Amino acid sequence: MNSVVLIGRLTKDPEIRYIPTTGTPVAAFTLAIDRDYKNKDxxxxxxxxxxxxxxxPAEFCANYITKGRPVAIQGSIRIEKYEKDDEKRTFTKVVGKNIQALDSKKGEKSEQGESPASFEAVDNDDVPF
Structure with missing residues (x-):
């Protein structure tokens, strides 16, 4: 099974291109992820x-994801092989299937005029949970 989930921040805005024959959008970016341990220093x-x-997901990136935003990516690892100057090389990347923004843009409002991350607690005995 080839499955990966990554959480990190974009190093720059996604680059969006379209496949010429089909018009399918493709978003490419680099995700910065801190390792979970500290060095001796x-x-x-x-x-x-x-x-x-x-x-x-690429269209979502084009419209809502920008440099520095934390995101979660679910996808698979791909290793592409190519030859340059008669030398065989490999390139490893993650091909994402799903992306989720982990914060809201500052000042972003939902249709109700509230911040998407805000909620109000309900204290009601009729609520079944």
């Missing part, structure tokens, strides 16, 4: 993972 190491999304 107390610093953390950051990995930079290339990610590519196609179709509706």
């Amino acid at each position: 107390g610093s953390t190491t950051t990995d930079f993972i290339p990610v590519e999304l196609m179709g509706k």
